[in-house]
Amino acid sequence: MVEYSRGMISVERTMASDTPQRVVEYDAWFSDCNIHCLTNPLYYGSAGLQAAPLPVGAYAWFRNGNLKDVFVRNFTGGANGTIVAVYTPMRR
DSSP states (O other), rough: OEEEEEEEEEEEEEOOSSSEEEEEESSSSSEEEEEEEEESSSEOOOSSSSOEEEOOOOOOEEEEEEEEGGGEEEESTTTTEEEEEEEEEOOO
């Protein structure tokens, strides 16, 4: 995890298998979040369904949520993708 001076945080994750994985394993409440696909396309969505495609070079944008609730999985079996999530923590 990298925290920037203005409160933005980034995390990187490379899939280790073809099963759905959380973007992060801890509560990370955000006001804005971009998830960028760096290598190999992925699907993203909720715990029960990852049906939205995320091609290489594209990003998904979210507002007001918890990064722990976002799941990703490989688009093609065995082709482990890498994402970077950049988010602004939600102010309490």
